[in-house]
Amino acid sequence: MTRSNAAALSRLTDLLRLLHEDLDRLSYYNLLGVPPDADDELIRQAFQGRSLWLHPDRHLQTAEPELREKISALYRRITEAYRVLGRPADRAAYDSLLAIGVLRHSAEAVEALAARETGASRGSGGAAGDGPRGAGGSSGSGAAARQGGEPIQSVQARQLFDMSKVSIKKMEFERAVTLLEQALGVEPKSRRISDALDEARRLKKMYGG
Amino acid sequence: MPDPVLGIDLGTSNSVVATIREGEPEVLRDSEGRTLVPSVVSFHPSGTVLVGSEAVGRLLVDPEHTVFSAKRLIGRPFSDLVAQDFLSKVPFHAQAGDNQEILIQARDERMTVPELSAFLLHHIKVIAERGLRKMARKAVVTVPANFNDAQRAATLQAGETAGLEVLRILNEPTAAALAYGYGMDFDRRVIIYDFGGGTFDVTILDIHGDLFEVRATAGDTYLGGNDMDSRLLDVLAQKLLEEQGYDPREDPMVLGKLRQAAENAKCELSYNPRAKIRLDELAYGPKGKAISLHHEVDRGFFEKLVEDLVDRTFVICDEAFNLAGLQANQVDEVVLVGGTTRMPLVRQSVQSYFARAPMASIDPDQVVAMGAALQAASLMGIEARVPSGAKPAERDATTSPPPAPPEPAQAAETKPPTRQAPPPLPGARSGPLGGAGSPEPRGQGVVPTPIAAPALGQLPAVPPGAAHSGSPGVELELVGPGPAVQEQPKPPAQVRRPLLLDVTPLSLGVATVGGYSQVIIPRNSPVPVEASRTYVTSEDDQTQVIIRICQGESRRFEENTVLGELLLEGLPAAPRGDVSIRVTFEIDTSGILKASASDERTGQVQRATIQLRGRKEGARRDATISGEEGAYRLSRSSGEAART
Numbered sequence: 001m002t003r004s005n006a007a008a009l010s011r012l013t014d015l016l017r018l019l020h021e022d023l024d025r026l027s028y029y030n031l032l033g034v035p036p037d038a039d040d041e042l043i044r045q046a047f048q049g050r051s052l053w054l055h056p057d058r059h060l061q062t063a064e065p066e067l068r069e070k071i072s073a074l075y076r077r078i079t080e081a082y083r084v085l086g087r088p089a090d091r092a093a094y095d096s097l098l099a100i101g102v103l104r105h106s107a108e109a110v111e112a113l114a115a116r117e118t119g120a121s122r123g124s125g126g127a128a129g130d131g132p133r134g135a136g137g138s139s140g141s142g143a144a145a146r147q148g149g150e151p152i153q154s155v156q157a158r159q160l161f162d163m164s165k166v167s168i169k170k171m172e173f174e175r176a177v178t179l180l181e182q183a184l185g186v187e188p189k190s191r192r193i194s195d196a197l198d199e200a201r202r203l204k205k206m207y208g209g
Numbered sequence: 210m211p212d213p214v215l216g217i218d219l220g221t222s223n224s225v226v227a228t229i230r231e232g233e234p235e236v237l238r239d240s241e242g243r244t245l246v247p248s249v250v251s252f253h254p255s256g257t258v259l260v261g262s263e264a265v266g267r268l269l270v271d272p273e274h275t276v277f278s279a280k281r282l283i284g285r286p287f288s289d290l291v292a293q294d295f296l297s298k299v300p301f302h303a304q305a306g307d308n309q310e311i312l313i314q315a316r317d318e319r320m321t322v323p324e325l326s327a328f329l330l331h332h333i334k335v336i337a338e339r340g341l342r343k344m345a346r347k348a349v350v351t352v353p354a355n356f357n358d359a360q361r362a363a364t365l366q367a368g369e370t371a372g373l374e375v376l377r378i379l380n381e382p383t384a385a386a387l388a389y390g391y392g393m394d395f396d397r398r399v400i401i402y403d404f405g406g407g408t409f410d411v412t413i414l415d416i417h418g419d420l421f422e423v424r425a426t427a428g429d430t431y432l433g434g435n436d437m438d439s440r441l442l443d444v445l446a447q448k449l450l451e452e453q454g455y456d457p458r459e460d461p462m463v464l465g466k467l468r469q470a471a472e473n474a475k476c477e478l479s480y481n482p483r484a485k486i487r488l489d490e491l492a493y494g495p496k497g498k499a500i501s502l503h504h505e506v507d508r509g510f511f512e513k514l515v516e517d518l519v520d521r522t523f524v525i526c527d528e529a530f531n532l533a534g535l536q537a538n539q540v541d542e543v544v545l546v547g548g549t550t551r552m553p554l555v556r557q558s559v560q561s562y563f564a565r566a567p568m569a570s571i572d573p574d575q576v577v578a579m580g581a582a583l584q585a586a587s588l589m590g591i592e593a594r595v596p597s598g599a600k601p602a603e604r605d606a607t608t609s610p611p612p613a614p615p616e617p618a619q620a621a622e623t624k625p626p627t628r629q630a631p632p633p634l635p636g637a638r639s640g641p642l643g644g645a646g647s648p649e650p651r652g653q654g655v656v657p658t659p660i661a662a663p664a665l666g667q668l669p670a671v672p673p674g675a676a677h678s679g680s681p682g683v684e685l686e687l688v689g690p691g692p693a694v695q696e697q698p699k700p701p702a703q704v705r706r707p708l709l710l711d712v713t714p715l716s717l718g719v720a721t722v723g724g725y726s727q728v729i730i731p732r733n734s735p736v737p738v739e740a741s742r743t744y745v746t747s748e749d750d751q752t753q754v755i756i757r758i759c760q761g762e763s764r765r766f767e768e769n770t771v772l773g774e775l776l777l778e779g780l781p782a783a784p785r786g787d788v789s790i791r792v793t794f795e796i797d798t799s800g801i802l803k804a805s806a807s808d809e810r811t812g813q814v815q816r817a818t819i820q821l822r823g824r825k826e827g828a829r830r831d832a833t834i835s836g837e838e839g840a841y842r843l844s845r846s847s848g849e850a851a852r853t
Contacts (some may be wrong), residue, residue, distance in 0.1 A: 044422075047735075048417065048420055048422060048710070049710060051420070051422075051709060051710055052420060056709070056737065056798065057588060057706055057708060057709070057798065058708065060588055060589075060590065061590045072737065075302070075737065075740075076737050076738060076739045076795065078741070079734065079735040079736065079737060079738045080738065080739065082735055083731070083734045083735060083738065106740065106741060106742070107727065107728075107729070107742065108742065108743055177322075205812075
């Protein structure tokens with residue numbers, strides 16, 4: 001292997017590590033690198049492009065098993081993205097989930113969303129009923145849903161909310177949690193804030209403060 | 210020189226092995242020059258095991274100890290309807306083991322089906338090593354695309370027992386597509402119509418240069434040429450019974466001869482309008498009267514006899530097109546694979562269904578093994594050359610629309626409205642999606658560059674539109690194109706390793722209350738794939754959870770193939786509902802299921818074991834095979850002999 005190839009490989013390695021760390025903060029659209037209004041053809045091409053680079057078969061000669069596993073985990077998330085975005089019903093459900101900050105599609109998430117929309121339940125995550133899968137659509141998924149539910153009313157809560165986003169960007173999750181708790185104190189009924197808080201707590205648990 | 214790699218087409222009736230020699234796929238021959246290895250294993254009274262051509266003769270003289278078409282049993286529990294049907298029609302004997310596994314009576318021993326298949330694989334390995342004059346361990350083994358997890362896992366186990374390092378369990382039609390399109394710089398959609406001895410598969414693929422993406426696959430693992438043999442066999446048996454009062458079903462040896470005669474007649478009818486069957490002194494009836502069979506079958510009669518079997522393949526084709534969201538006329542080429550496609554009836558039917566002449570210039574028997582060898586080389590990082598005589602289409606990079614693939618003349622006017630050049634991706638004009646990452650020109654005057662590495666600066670950038678997705682926490686510029694990644698690495702110039710993107714053929718489901726199956730991973734999902742589900746304890750101090758898993762498309766759990774149970778153990782004692790376990794199901798690139806579990810609260814990894822129905826675990830893993838070409842022995846280091 002030539003020197004420039006080795007250098008390229010080392011940069012590739014760094015990049016893959018970074019991407020893997022961000023796995024749980026990327027939407028399916030982010031993962032595939034397409035805009036949310038991408039059509040099927042664009043999504044398919046994005047998947048093919050990602051595959052040429054990230055498919056585990058392209059990295060079997062990579063020496064470090066740990067890195068191989070990271071690439072594999074990353075690629076499995078990409079196939080997940082392609083699978084969900086490639087099926088209209090699943091994609092519609094996912095867009096609704098994304099609007100409330102849920103980044104991964106799952107049967108439970110769809111059920112929870114349906115329950116939430118009918119006002120029956122407000123539990124976060126979990127609530128794994130054993131019933132058959134809720135029909136993919138979960139109604140509409142229209143523009144309002146894509147905006148992330150109702151906007152935050154008070155200026156103070158919105159400021160805290162925005163500050164928390166900055167904190168998350170800086171990976172200061174503990175601070176983000178504190179800010180969002182305060183925001184929720186101001187506007188206890190905001191779904192947007194409570195979802196962001198759940199997410200921030202999850203990130204904090206995952207990566208530490 | 211790297212280790213040789215093998216591509217093994219483990220067929221129902223015949224198997225084939227290929228390798229990559231001097232950069233090109235090549236089918237290997239046994240010492241007699243034959244490329245087809247009959248998938249037959251015979252247990253000789255002396256204790257040796259005869260395999261392949263050596264075993265074929267035993268079909269007639271020792272039918273009760275000679276096993277053929279074991280692929281029809283692999284990965285199935287004894288109670289399986291297909292297994293029962295098959296076992297009721299063959300002269301050899303089998304029974305159920307402790308875990309519902311099929312145990313084949315091999316004289317004074319009982320053998321699992323993977324062990325039996327291991328004899329065949331070991332024999333193939335020996336043939337390959339003789340041909341190569343080298344040890345060969347690394348192999349890609351093919352299976353029908355519609356094989357489920359249990360069938361794939363059993364095939365993998367057979368390979369390991371045979372002393373192979375199985376790099377991948379590869380789908381037969383995908384392997385065929387690779388052999389067909391490798392190095393051709395195609396940009397076309399093909400359908401692989403794979404009608405073999407025991408199974409039928411249909412796979413729709415898009416080939417873009419070195420990228421082979423499966424769009425949909427469907428099949429029937431119990432539909433093949435063998436069923437046609439059986440139909441003709443029934444006719445012959447009935448004739449003997451009616452005309453001479455003799456029922457050949459009572460004598461396995463006679464039945465074996467009739468089966469062979471039926472198969473021979475079927476093959477002959479592919480080339481001749483009629484076939485003569487002449488079996489003198491087949492048996493002796495009452496008072497020692499010689500029973501002989503003289504019969505002539507004409508093609509028309511035979512075609513009527515098997516017409517419905519051929520028709521069934523097109524129902525499966527419809528299913529595949531539905532899955533892919535495509536029409537039969539949106540295909541650029543139809544490739545025939547498998548011996549049964551030699552039948553004129555099959556060719557005519559294919560031509561009328563697809564409204565185009567199928568591609569018939571490749572050997573339907575060898576193409577799968579060659580594709581498997583190409584994939585093995587690719588996985589090992591070996592660069593295979595483009596097969597001689599198959600020069601990649603030279604393309605003028607400045608031509609705006611890429612030249613259309615050559616098509617049969619009669620289909621020219623029905624040119625399907627297939628893929629148009631897509632709009633370039635915003636903000637990533639030279640990114641992996643727009644040009645450099647795609648190996649084929651997309652009508653934008655991009656020079657096709659075979660590529661293994663991405664345009665680094667582009668991929669992680671979040672597209673502008675993503676910022677409007679409204680989800681908190683994702684509006685991050687995660688990995689900006691910083692100075693470190695500005696310069697794009699160049700892939701090595703010669704890399705042309707193909708990449709296969711395959712799918713899982715069957716939906717994976719878990720049992721729910723009321724006997725339903727909840728789909729966790731839908732069929733036709735690209736692999737490797739994973740999906741998670743959370744389970745909450747339903748009783749106080751519950752320490753284990755059992756999850757029943759299946760594969761198939763029925764809403765009712767039991768109507769699917771029940772794979773077995775996933776057992777979660779050692780859960781912390783707590784009030785009900787307080788323990789929630791996240792279970793992740795993963796289907797790997799070989800189509801084999803894995804499961805892992807973790808406690809949602811503590812993040813602690815939980816033990817998750819899959820107990821497959823119909824598989825014998827443990828001691829039998831230690832079985833090894835030894836011996837010379839055609840005659841082998843199985844030894845089990847554990848000493849557990851399962852004698853009867």
